[in-house]
Amino acid sequence: MAVAAVGRGASCHAVARALECATSTVVSAVRRYREGGRQELRDRRENNGRAKVDERFRERLVRVLAGTPEDWGWCRPTWTRELLCQELARRGLVRVSVATMGRTLASLGARLKAAKPIVECPWPGWKRRRRxxxxxxxxxxxxxxxPVLHVDEVDIHLNPKVGRDWCMPGHRRVVVTPGNNQKRYLAGALNVRTGKLTWVEGRSKASALFIQLLWRLASAYRRARRIHLVLDNASVHSSKKTRKVLAHLGRRFVLHFLPPYCPQGNRIERVWLDLHANVTRNHRCRTMDRLLARVHAYLAARSAQRSASPSLRRADPRRTA
Structure with missing residues (x-):
């Protein structure tokens, strides 16, 4: 196509732009045609031999990516394409270029991701699994x-949580922060059977916040003779003030403590993640009252619709300021 277009009088640059390829590719094709005719336009990759990246290569690459370089004896904590080429060559596979390794990683869906820091549970595995x-x-x-309720607290900051967003090349999302941060705290309970959310708001994450939630739950589930709460080992859940209120409520509440550092066992953690994704991340609220109004609106809509993103609707332009 490039040779035919140039033969009709078009420039190499215009042909390259029309075919969406490099100008050098058009120039090379025209030169090869002028030197050797049609024979020179044949695809010469047919003589390259068997493809270097086969299913065996891909399987070994996936196995290598399951660990870190230190797991395989390298003095480096993270992978690079060059190091992956060396590791697979050390395992007896064919050595490929860095560009080929990059294309192979893309074909596998592998991409650079930020590591997730966690604190390991100090309990033995059998004890943690049993709980x-x-x-x-x-x-x-x-x-x-x-009812069985998963309970936890979450911080709400006026300074927005900065997160990733889709942008065009050369542009970056700008989020104006108020400067002087303000904090509010929510204590919430998620009914794992009905999806109903119950929450309270406070200015400090102290025993008073959890006690306020207990009274709210006692009123919301007044017909239940016993309410089971699944929660973490925060001190506010077992303080003297909390135990006193629990005794005053006639021991209607039964506390089931999760293993230490085991947030994945508490289902309401997912609610807080969705709250940050839908409301607090990159928010543009100038006042804490406006931000809390959005937080309460999101939680109410989520509790009613049982959807992770009930706020996917057009906002009222009169209320976005």
Whole structure:
């Protein structure tokens, strides 16, 4: 196509732009045609031999990516394309170029991701699994008249949580921060059977916030003789003030503590992640009252619709300021 277009009088640059290829590619094709005719236009990659990247190569690459370089004896904590080429060559596979390794990684769906820091649970594995299994059995096989609620607290900052967003090349999202940060705290409870959310707001993450939630739950579930709460080991959940209120409520609440550093066992953690994604990340609220109004609106809509993103609707332009 390039040779035919140039033969009709078009310039190499115009042909390259029309065919969406490099100008050098058009120039090379025309030169080869003038020197050797049609024979020189044949694809010469047919003599390259068998493809270097086959299924065996891909399987080994996936296996290597499952670990870190230190797992395989290298003095480096993260992978590079060059190091992956060396590791696969060390395993007896064919050595490929860095560009080929990059295309192979893209074909596998591999991409650079930020590491997720966690704190490992100090309990033995069997003990941790047994506690989580007991909580799961309570949710599935517990009496229907005794609600099971996952409880946790979350911080709301006026300074927005900065996160990624889609932008055009050369542009970057700008988020104006108020400067002087303000904080509010929410204590929430998620009913794992109905999806109902119950939450309270406070100015500090102290025992008073959790006690306020207990009174709200006692009023919301007044017909339940017993309410099971699944929560972490925060001090506010077992303080003297909390134990006093629990005794005053007639021991209607039964606390089931999760293993230490086990947030994945608490389902309401997912609610807080969705709250940040839909409301607080990159927000542009100038006042805490405006931000809290959006937080409460999102939680109410999520509780009613049981959807992670109930706020996917057009905002009222009169209320976005």
């Amino acid at each position: 989580l299994h007991a909580v799961r059995c309570l949710e599935v096989y517990g009496p229907s008249t005794e």
